[in-house]
Structure formats: structure tokens, C-alpha cells
Amino acid sequence: MGVTLQKANTGQNPIAGQHPKTGRFLMSRLRHAMTVGEQDLLESLIYKTQTLQGEHILIERGDFCDFSTMLIEGYMLRTIRDGDDEQIVGLQVPGDFVDMHAFALKRLDHDLVVIGEANVGYVRHEDLKRVLQDQPHLARLFWFSTLLDASIHREWIMKSNQLRAAGRVAHLLTEIWYRLRMVGLGNSKGFDTPLTQIHLANICGMSTIHMSRSLRDLREGGAAEFNRGRITILDGDKLIALGKFDPAYLYGEGGLEVGDALNIDASESLPLS
Amino acid sequence: MGVTLQKANTGQNPIAGQHPKTGRFLMSRLRHAMTVGEQDLLESLIYKTQTLQGEHILIERGDFCDFSTMLIEGYMLRTIRDGDDEQIVGLQVPGDFVDMHAFALKRLDHDLVVIGEANVGYVRHEDLKRVLQDQPHLARLFWFSTLLDASIHREWIMKSNQLRAAGRVAHLLTEIWYRLRMVGLGNSKGFDTPLTQIHLANICGMSTIHMSRSLRDLREGGAAEFNRGRITILDGDKLIALGKFDPAYLYGEGGLEVGDALNIDASESLPLS
DNA sequence: AGGGTGACCCAACATAAGTTATGGCAAACT
DNA sequence: AGTTTGCCATAACTTATGTTGGGTCACCCT
DSSP: OOOOOOOOSTTOSSOSOOOTTTOOSOOOTTGGGSOHHHHHHHHHHEEEEEEEOSSEEEEOTTOBOSEEEEEEEEEEEEEEEETTEEEEEEEEOTTOBSOTHHHHBSBOSSEEEEEEEEEEEEEEHHHHHHHHHHOHHHHHHHHHHHHHHHHHHHHHHHHHHHSOHHHHHHHHHHHHHHHHHHTTOSBTTEEEOOOOHHHHHHHHTSOHHHHHHHHHHHHHTTSEEEETTEEEESOHHHHHHHTTOOGGGGTOTTSSOBOOGGGOOGGGOOOOO | OOOOOOOOSTTOSSOSOOOTTTOOSOOOTTGGGSOHHHHHHHHHHEEEEEEEOSSEEEEOTTOBOSEEEEEEEEEEEEEEEETTEEEEEEEEOTTOBSOTHHHHBSBOSSEEEEEEEEEEEEEEHHHHHHHHHHOHHHHHHHHHHHHHHHHHHHHHHHHHHHSOHHHHHHHHHHHHHHHHHHTTOSBTTEEEOOOOHHHHHHHHTSOHHHHHHHHHHHHHTTSEEEETTEEEESOHHHHHHHTTOOGGGGTOTTSSOBOOGGGOOGGGOOOOO
């Protein structure tokens, strides 16, 4: 896992990562909660983008950061190393801020790892700081993005304790599927991913052999199919049932809503989906 | 789990929960990062305290909150219900803000449950909002407190995947021990807790029978002992080794430090412990 | 005093998951 | 063309953990 950052796209115009459907540079998870002006502002803060390849650490535990990173295309992992083994403790998909933490913490407690091909954008903390002070609504959204990560962590903890192997895998696949679809990626048939069975096994806390067994169960049960870089959803309802998946924890539209604490208006509150 | 909140201490002066050692009302986890003025300000925001008893839900998933809660004495659990079973996904000790999330989110994605006897203080969101705008340093600390919860979630995920039953229990006990000592509770011999083996089993994702087995292993191995409401540390080093415990993720003094992103000064950065 | 209850302990057994070992297959390399 | 490598599949075996079904004990209630 070498750490070699190649500069890319600097000085170029337009920069990479523009979304094919929306024409927007950011296909942000938070877009529906932002005004167009805020979207423009946020995009303007990105001073550099990079296309990264392969499996390597982008930001290492303990690094001091004066910038934050947004994942524009591809996947990234949060990992914690402890002695020999490396545990995946989080997964990021396009549109996620991957290290907004680094803005409120001096240092990160975990690594951020690139897998497959990814495109990332960087925002300087000094610029973020200014926006945070001037735009309380955006500030709250940034905070929200870190709370969303925590909510996902909690769900992983719950599902890991509640379900057996095949159920855990079903839940994970469903989560990724949902999260991708929330930012306009994948479709009802499935999605592409650079995740290998080794990654999936690590995330689900089981051996690769058992992951293979569990994927076979899902395949033979007619729920989902895994093939090198491609997840095919055979029966979405079946998969959701196996993983007892309830998307409320992802705070999508219609579910638990983003708060408005910095500008409270109780009349805005929505019922639970 | 009935939800019956009895009003307590309203209108009284002084309010309950004053720390016996420091004389401070808050034995906050974040105290060492606050000025005396900030501590005073924070204390002044608490408009009500309550002493709560038994096992019941204090704040329920989906509740709309216009206040946030600080745990002054006792323990609280974060739980997620899914059908019949209830999973504990977090544990709070005195000095923790338990629902700073509710400030940035409209609604919480999980329940907050009181166990044993607990004393809590409430802060109005309108007051918090004012402080957030005027005092960027305190704002950062509040954000930090939610990031700390997330860091603990990640460690739980990692340890749950990395360790077998006895190791997971050892890690959990060590974590609680450390967190209590960080706010001046417990001592080198052990600590008191209302947690039962049922709670511990739930947190560690195993059956109560297996928790009983694991605790027996720890006892016979001379690491730690569990007795109704009391954890006795027989050999701290042994316990730490069994759980591969590394306190860095708790962001204590000397470890990964709280950032200063709202007022960056790179010269302040400290080496990792 | 008697009965109930909740927390805890233990043994025997069933099942889930880890480990070891082997092999297939496709892509990359020489 | 042959070799290597990474990813995936499977079987046989071992180990960890869950389940069932018993207990003890302290506490509370009547």
C-alpha cells in the first residue's frame, strides 16, 4: 500500500468528475438539502481534483490535515490497523465527505483507503472555516454528514450483532445498493463495485471462505449474485428481508430528516416514513 | 420500559449533580479543553436537571427535540429496536452529551435509555444556537463530542470483528474503566455499574450464557471479575492485552488531539502518543 | 413464612463459523 | 506458450458460540 499521490487536473478547466446526468460537478448526498447557491459555493471551494488508482492509503491515521476531501467517483474505505490485521470500519460512496472529521479533530483516528479507481476533490480548511462562519445552514450540513456516518456505524453494530452471516451480507449489499441509488448510481438490477470478497468478508467480520459460502446461499436463494466487480440483485425484496433492511438510518428523503437546529421551525418537522 | 418522566429539581437552587471532588456541576469529558469561562457558560445553559431511575426510554427514536441532554451521573444506553429485539449500539458515561445529534438532526435514529440511577441536565437548543454562533471554540467542542461517539462506534466495529468473545468483553470492560477514570470516577481497583450480564451480552453481541462463560474465563484468568453492579480489575495489564485495548480512539490527553480547525494554528499540533 | 422474580451459573448438546487444504479460472506477465 | 498471481469455490475438519434445560441465590411482595 504505497502512498503516491499524483497531481491531476490542476490548472485544468473544466475539472474532472462532472456528473453525466445532472451536469453537476458534485453528485452530493446532501444536494437535495442545499440551495443552488450553496451547491455553487461548495463546488467553488474545491481547489483540486485527483484521479486515484488501486489500493492505497490516501489519508493516514494521525496525519495533520489542512484540507478535507470529497469523494466524487468511486469507493473509499475507512480502516483501522491494529498490529497485523486491518479492519474496515466504514465505506464511502460518491457524494460523501470522507474526512470532514479532520476539520473538527486535529487528527483522524483511522485511515482512508482508496480501492479501484476513484476521483476526489479537495477543500481547504481555511475556506471551509469561512463558510462555516458565514453560512450556518451549510455548517449544519457538514455536521450532519459526520452524524450520518455515525448512524451508519450504529446500524453496522446492530446488524453485526443481530444477524447471522448471510443476513449480514444481505444487509451490506442492500445498504450499498441504496446509497448508490441515492446519488443516482446503479439501477434496479444491481451495481458495479471494486469490492472483492476479501473486502466484503472483512466488513462483515467473517472469513473469506464463509463469505463465499454466504454469497452462495444468497445466489442459490435467488436474492443476489456476486461476480467480480458486479452485484446483481436477483430479488430486491428477498434481499431486504434477509438483511432486515430499513433505510431510515440513512436519513433519506421522507425518512428521519436533517434538522434545522440553527434556524428552528417546528412546523417543518415531518412524520416518520 | 414505560416512559414516565418525573420532574425533579426544577426551581430548586442549587441544582443536583454537583461533583463531590471538583465542586463543579459538570464533570465533563471536555472540561480539559474548555476555559473556566466556557465551563461557567455551559453550566449556566442548563435550565433543568432530573434524577431518573430504572430502565426506561428517555428519548425515543423519532422524537422531535428542542433541547439537548447531558449525562451528569449514571449510565445511559443508545439502543436500536428492530422488531422484537433491542440492540445496544452505544454507552454513555457521566460528562457525555447524549444527544447533541438532536441539535443537527431533526430526529434521532435511535433511543436513549436510562439504566440504574442517573442524573441528567437539559439545555435548550435556542440557547445552544446562540452559543454556537458566538463561540466557535465551544461549537467545535460540541461537534467533537459527536465525533468522539463515532470514533467509539468504529472501535466497537473493529473489536467485534477482530476479537473472540472473551477478548470483546475484556475490551469493553477496559473501555468503560478508562472512560470513567477520564472523568474522575472509579479507581485502579475497579468501578461500579448498573450494567447486568444481559446488557454486557447485548453490547458484545453474544448470548447471556456465553457472556457468563467469558466472564468466568476472565475471572479464572485473573484479569477481571464481575459481581452484581461491580467490576473488579484483578490485573489491568492482562485485561488490556486480552482486549488489545489502545485508548487513542478516546482522544484523551496526550493522544489524538481535538482539532482547532476554527482557529487553525499548525504549530499547536502535537505528536501522537 | 411462602411464593415469585430477576440475575447468575453450569452441563450437554446443536449449530454456525473458522481453518486447512486443494483446485479452477481469468488476467497479467515473460 | 507457459508461468505466475489474485480471486473465487469447495470439502473436511476443528473450534466457537448458541440453545435447551436445568439449577442457586438474593431480593421483594403478600
